[in-house]
Amino acid sequence: MTDYFCASAVRRAQRRVVGALALAFACSGAVADGNPNDPYEAFNRPMFAVNEAIDKYAAKPVAQVYDNAVPLPVKASVGNFFGNAGDLWIGVNSALQGKFGDAGIDIGRLLINSTVGIFGLFDVASELGLERHDEDFGQTLAVWGVGGGGYLFWPVIGPRNVRDTVGFAVGTYADPVMYVRPVSVRNSMAALRFVDIRASLLPSDRVVEEAALDKYAYIRDAYLQRRRSQIFDGRPPRLDD
Amino acid sequence: MMKKLFALLFAGFVVSAAYAQEAPDVLVQRVTDDVLEIIRKDRDIQNGDTHKVIELVDKKVLPHFNFSHMTALALGKDWRKASPQQQQQLTAEFKTLLVRTYANALTGYRNQKVVYKPLKMAPTDSDVLVRTEVLQPGSKPVQLDYSLEKLESGWKVYDVVVAGISLVTNYRDQFGQEVRNGGIDGLIASIAAKNKSLEANSKK
Numbered sequence: 001m002t003d004y005f006c007a008s009a010v011r012r013a014q015r016r017v018v019g020a021l022a023l024a025f026a027c028s029g030a031v032a033d034g035n036p037n038d039p040y041e042a043f044n045r046p047m048f049a050v051n052e053a054i055d056k057y058a059a060k061p062v063a064q065v066y067d068n069a070v071p072l073p074v075k076a077s078v079g080n081f082f083g084n085a086g087d088l089w090i091g092v093n094s095a096l097q098g099k100f101g102d103a104g105i106d107i108g109r110l111l112i113n114s115t116v117g118i119f120g121l122f123d124v125a126s127e128l129g130l131e132r133h134d135e136d137f138g139q140t141l142a143v144w145g146v147g148g149g150g151y152l153f154w155p156v157i158g159p160r161n162v163r164d165t166v167g168f169a170v171g172t173y174a175d176p177v178m179y180v181r182p183v184s185v186r187n188s189m190a191a192l193r194f195v196d197i198r199a200s201l202l203p204s205d206r207v208v209e210e211a212a213l214d215k216y217a218y219i220r221d222a223y224l225q226r227r228r229s230q231i232f233d234g235r236p237p238r239l240d241d
Numbered sequence: 242m243m244k245k246l247f248a249l250l251f252a253g254f255v256v257s258a259a260y261a262q263e264a265p266d267v268l269v270q271r272v273t274d275d276v277l278e279i280i281r282k283d284r285d286i287q288n289g290d291t292h293k294v295i296e297l298v299d300k301k302v303l304p305h306f307n308f309s310h311m312t313a314l315a316l317g318k319d320w321r322k323a324s325p326q327q328q329q330q331l332t333a334e335f336k337t338l339l340v341r342t343y344a345n346a347l348t349g350y351r352n353q354k355v356v357y358k359p360l361k362m363a364p365t366d367s368d369v370l371v372r373t374e375v376l377q378p379g380s381k382p383v384q385l386d387y388s389l390e391k392l393e394s395g396w397k398v399y400d401v402v403v404a405g406i407s408l409v410t411n412y413r414d415q416f417g418q419e420v421r422n423g424g425i426d427g428l429i430a431s432i433a434a435k436n437k438s439l440e441a442n443s444k445k
Contacts (some may be wrong), residue, residue, distance in 0.1 A: 035414060072378065079379030123379075132381055200380055203349040210439055211342040211408075213415045213431055221414055222406045229405020234384055236405070 037151060038220060044153040048216050051155040055198075059156075060205075063198035077121040079200070082177070082193045083132060084113045084120025089174045093135035097143045105130050134230055137174075138167025142231045151220060159223040265389040265396040266360040268305065269371045273355055276301050280350050289348045291341070291443045298344045307390065307397035308336045314400060315412040316420075323425045331425070334432040335412075341439055343401075343408070353377045355385075367391040 034041055067075075091106030109125040109132065117124040126132065141163050142148070149162030160168055172178055177193065180186040212218035228236050263271070279297060280286050286294045312332045313320040323331060358372035368390050375383045388400035401408045419428040 037414070076379030083379075083381075134381060203346070206349075207342055207346045210345060211338070213412075213419065213435060217415045217418070218411060221411045225406045225411060226404055229384075229402075234405060239410075 037224060039150045040152060044151065044220075045216060047153045047155055048219075051153070051158065054155060059194075059198050060202075063195050063202060066195050067199040067202055075196070075199070078192065078196050080113070080117070080123045081120045082196065083123065084110065084117065085176045087113070087132065088176065089137075089171065090133055090135045092174065093137060093140045094133060096137075096140045097135070102133050102135075106133055106135075134233075136167055137170045138164035138227070139231050141167055142227075151224065153216075153220070159219060161227070164227065263395065264360070265362070265369050265387075265391075266357065266371045268396055269373065269387055269389075269398075270357050272301060272305060273373070276347070277350065277355070280347060281352070286348055287350075289345075291345060291348075294344045294347055295340060298340055298347070303340070305396070305398055307392065307399045308332050308339075310390070310397070310399040311335070311339070311409050315409045316416050317410075317413050319417060319420045319425070319428075322420070327425045327429065330429050331432070334429060334436060337436045338432055338439075339408070341436070341443075356382075369396075 038044065070078075087106050087110040091103045091110065094100070094103035094106055109130050112125045112128070112130070113120045113123060116122075123132075138160070146163055148164075151159065151161050152165060153159050154165070157168060177186060177189050180189055208215060208218060208222075276297065279301075280294075283293070286297070309328065309332045312328070312335045315335060316323070316331070320328070354376040356374045356376060358374065360369065360371055362369050368388070371387045371389060373385045373387075375385055377383075383404050384402070385404075386402040387398050388402070389396045389398050400410070416428055419431050423430070
């Protein structure tokens with residue numbers, strides 16, 4: 001009964017993507033015997049399959065070409081450049097979480113790397129002992145007490161629970177790359193950053209392929225552990241057992 | 242003759258006692274430096290020779306791991322449902338899986354730098370977390386932590402945590418699913434099948 005209602009309702013709402021997604025969550029939430037960590041598994045597994053296909057035929061081959069063709073110092077500078085562009089938002093999030101000392105370091109990093117580090121191409125600040133922090137708006141929401149709201153897997157942007165999906169959306173507004181004009185340059189930069197990130201993940205591909213009994217579950221549980229660790233700045237309280 | 246033999250035996254005891262008492266952070270650093278030094282010089286391993294790197298891990302790393310504790314941790318509550326014999330089989334299969342996948346990860350090592358964090362530890366502690374960090378140009382540093390417990394034979398690693406992800410407890414849900422579907426024997430069969438397919442692939 002519920003299933004029939006859901007199926008037809010989803011079809012009706014198809015054109016309005018948001019509505020369809022909201023319904024899909026509500027419907028898959030009705031499944032009783034699912035994993036409590038993954039209430040939307042019925043939605044996530046197909047999305048994961050879509051992402052695997054995109055990755056296999058587009059993202060990964062491009063990242064491999066980039067990884068093989070570009071010399072290491074250039075790749076390092078690309079990583080540093082986008083890292084530097086992200087330090088401002090990291091600093092804002094440190095401050096929003098009340099870590100003002102960290103925020104000072106983040107802004108200091110931005111100033112040093114943008115000048116001495118030649119527009120962020122060199123990470124001079126790290127060599128001076130100012131380490132990059134790992135903050136984003138999803139973590140800030142968690143520190144403020146906002147609940148995770150269920151695990152989701154999105155094509156292209158990958159695993160994010162509801163809280164991190166909101167954090168990601170807010171983060172794109174604070175992303176300096178998104179304000180670069182002309183639009184063609186902005187798009188090229190966003191694409192380069194995506195390829196750079198994907199290329200940095202290439203070594204872990206094989207590990208996940210080999211280690212996982214169920215790749216979907218392996219990635220989900222790794223994501224959940226990783227975010228928990230990040231929220232507690234690398235020192236999460238121990239879980240039982 | 243007898244004297245020499247005694248001297249030798251005694252020296253042996255002293256050496257093994259020294260290793261047994263080696264502090265956990267010193268142990269982690271010694272083994273890591275040792276292994277990375279070998280990989281740095283070995284072209285075959287850098288080119289992805291699975292068997293050679295597994296041999297290296299077998300010899301240098303495995304003596305310092307407690308695999309039955311790791312397997313128990315990966316299974317959680319289901320561990321107690323397994324008979325001693327099943328526990329043995331599980332440990333053997335899980336060990337093969339972990340060694341193969343993470344030995345292969347070592348073949349990707351390319352001169353990243355490992356930083357060892359100072360260890361806060363009381364002399365009576367029998368369970369500690371040794372923290373390290375892997376640095377690579379252009380990327381965020383990656384945390385790499387080891388949980389160690391003190392046994393009579395010395396400190397043994399029972400969990401490895403990469404960037405906040407425990408390589409051991411990350412299996413808990415997958416294993417639980419297998420146990421729900423086919424019992425403990427079903428889980429043993431699944432891991433064994435996975436190991437077989439990895440072995441077959443590496444022979445190609």
